Amino acid sequence: AQSVTQPDIHITVSEGASLELRCNYSYGATPYLFWYVQSPGQGLQLLLKYFSGDTLVQGIKGFEAEFKRSQSSFNLRKPSVHWSDAAEYFCAVGRSTGFQKLVFGTGTRLLVSP
C-alpha cells in the first residue's frame, strides 16, 4: 500500500536560513509527487509537483524539491526562509495514470524564528 512519511513533526528555522523538509514515500507504481502548504485556517496551496523528467523541480515562493528514486525521497528545500513561510507543509503521492486519490504525509509544521 502506498504511504508517505514526513519524519519531522516540527521544524524551527531562523529567518534567512536554509530549509529542508524531508519526505519519503512507498509506492508500487511510478509516482506523482506533490508538496502542499497550508497556512493557519486556510486550504492547501500547491507548491510544486513532480510527474517525470528533470528530478529537480522548481515551485512557487522560491521552493524546490528533488526526486530521488533510489532513496524514495522527495525533499523540499528553500535557500532562505522568510517569516511568511511559517505554515504546515504536506507531502503527497499519487499514481501517475488515471484519476487517483492523493495519499498525504502527516505534515511538518515550520516555525520561523526572528
Added chain:
Amino acid sequence: SAVISQKPSRDICQRGTSLTIQCQVDSQVTMMFWYRQQPGQSLTLIATANQGSEATYESGFVIDKFPISRPNLTFSTLTVSNMSPEDSSIYLCSVDGQDYGYTFGSGTRLTVV
C-alpha cells in the same frame, strides 16, 4: 488550473443535525475528491465522486454518514449527517487538474457542539 469555490467556509452546528458542503469548479472535471482533516492531523480521503455514478468511499467512511451528490461535471456536495463532536474537522474538496496537479478548495471548518 481549476478554481474551486467551496462553501460554507466555516460553521458551528448542533449535534444530531446535518450540514451540506458545496464545491463548484470553474471547469468540467471527471473526478472530485472529498477529504477530511481532523484537528492537528493530515488529510484523509473520504470518497471519490464521479459524475453519473455512486461515489466510492474509503474504508471507515459510509454513505449514510457522508452522502455525496455529483449532479454534473462542475459541482458536488458532501453532507455530514447526524453530527457528533468527533465530526469537527476541516472538510476539503479537490479535483485532479491533470498537468496542473490536484487543486483544493479553501475548506470548510466545521465545529460540532
